């Protein structure tokens with residue numbers, strides 16, 4: 001059996017380390033503050049935002065949620081972001097994606113002050129990442145590196161393959177692995193013979209969004225596998241196929257009407273990998289922990305502590 005890289009454990013460690021930093025900021029006069037802008041009523045986004053606010057409450061971080069209507073315009077969103085940029089007690093501004101069609105998401109993300117950009121999506125902070133300069137890093141990629149470090153997974157000198165080239169996961173995690181001195185290959189939907197490229201990986205990061213696509217033929221024996229995928233399966237037949245008719249998983253499916261699966265076939269990973277992240281409970285919990293970490297760091301920078 002591979003070593004299980006437990007994201008909930010790492011999340012709790014990160015949160016515990018943040019608590020004294022939040023207390024130190026509060027003792028100087030003000031706890032860190034995070035503002036989340038949530039447009040409309042997308043159920044997935046509502047759950048994410050609720051969890052982010054809950055994490056703030058647990059840590060003593062001040063938070064507020066702004067909820068403009070689904071019909072909000074780009075100009076109105078720009079006004080909201082500008083007001084948050086100007087407010088002293090707000091250290092982090094997060095615009096929950098996706099935004100409705102009529103809103104120009106790129107203009108909104110560009111409007112967030114780079115020093116309050118706790119998602120690490122602003123081009124200034126993407127530039128800081130590329131140049132290896134300090135600044136907030138995208139949360140999911142930063143969480144992946146934190147997890148690999150805390151489990152003592154060697155990155156320097158190892159071959160890393162990242163499947164997926166999105167701006168929020170694939171590209172930043174590839175750059176972070178490069179900064180850790182891994183030899184990095186980025187793959188995508190046009191990569192020929194993907195299984196043979198993946199089989200070269202000592203560290204394989206799957207950020208694709210396709211349920212259980214990474215099967216045994218993609219995995220080098222003993223590799224570390226980081227499964228970023230979060231795919232909700234609502235076909236019982238597919239769930240039965242992916243989970244090899246597991247009674248537990250099918251009972252869970254029957255209860256909820258769906259089941260969560262990563263981008264990696266869990267049984268093939270269990271057979272071939274040396275270490276792997278489970279889904280759920282692997283990468284997922286780290287994203288919010290790193291958002292909290294970015295918010296605290298932004299508050300410290302603004303307070304002149306670091």
Ligand code: NAP
Pocket residue numbers: 140163164165166167168169170187188189190191194207208209210228229230231283284285287
């Ligand atoms: P995305 O923007 O849709 O990007 C997917 C990437 O996968 C693209 O680069 C795409 O290639 C590539 N791809 C798609 N099909 C492929 C194939 N058959 N072979 C090779 N590459 C293929 O997705 P994302 O936002 O990066 O998210 C990826 C997954 O991670 C999703 O399941 C998402 O839910 C999950 N996620 C989880 C967390 C977390 O906190 N755990 C956070 C963010 C995302 P092209 O560029 O060529 O189209």
